[in-house]
Amino acid sequence: MLSVEGLHVAFPGRRGGADARAVDGVDLDIRRGEIVALVGESGCGKTTLARSLLGLVRPVRGRVTFDGAPLAHSARALKAYRRRAQLVLQDPSGSLNPRHTVYDIVAEGLRIHGRPGDERTAVAEALSRAGLRPPERFFLRYPHELSGGQRQRVVIAGALVLRPELLVADEPVASLDASVRGEILALLLRLRTELGLAALVVTHDLGLAWNIADRVAVMYLGRIVETGAVEQVLTAPRHPYTRALLSVLPEAPGDPVVLTGEPPDPSNIPTGCRFHARCQVLADGTAERAGVADACRSREPAVLHGGGESQVACHWALAAPREVSPAGPAPR
Structure with missing residues (x-):
């Protein structure tokens, strides 16, 4: 129903500096009746991507297609589109x-x-x-x-x-008490069943993604780095960033993975894999032993296409055999 192809969104840099590449090459599909969770830490570009899907932010490159027709940004076209696609914001107040x-x-x-x-x-x-x-x-x-x-x-x-046929929900339960969160999530699931609604749910909460989504897309520094069925991604994550996010859940066995430093500035994205400066697999020599350390530092992984199958943008994960992460399954 909704297809995103090669989407790039940039904002002017401070004091005439380089543009901040908030969304830096994203392909994503959402099927009818499907709930997709878009997860990642603050500042990774989730909300900007969600707003661009509704025409609230205009991309500098790429396109959004809804029901087979490219999204136009004229006032008349957007008004017609927003009868079919609606936004649910984080803070109801x-x-x-x-x-x-x-x-x-x-x-x-x-x-x-x-x-x-x-x-x-x-x-x-x-x-x-x-x-x-x-x-x-x-x-x-x-x-x-x-x-x-x-x-x-x-x-x-x-x-x-x-x-509408599509809901874009930006952190729909983040400001609510724990006792109310489950009620709102159950409501979204019921609406999907009763009305056939599709939804993109933006969240930093992997537990929420596990409970509500059919598919999950993990975003880091403007790009989707891992995607697939929610059970597969959250029980057997392949990207080191996904593994780090899962390791800090209360139910996760073992020690949490502490990422060093802050996410890089989106106006100065590093060469090679954009996660390599914080990557625990590169830091502990695992990538070196797999023979991909140089590629991690110098060659950018390809943009993941928008289909529903399991995909990962990581040189080490593509070279290493698949295994269940020590993080284990997320809580349901």
């Missing part, structure tokens, strides 16, 4: 107008897009699908009168009211 009632917040999309039909019925149906029942009880409430979980359900209802 920041994305809801405190002066508007729940009814007006959810009805706003209908009014902007002029969807035919009875407005009150559509709003009630969206709130009900989002788990706010009976919906009429919430019509005249304001955001400050709701709990955090209820506010996030209002955000989801506002996206659902247009009956």
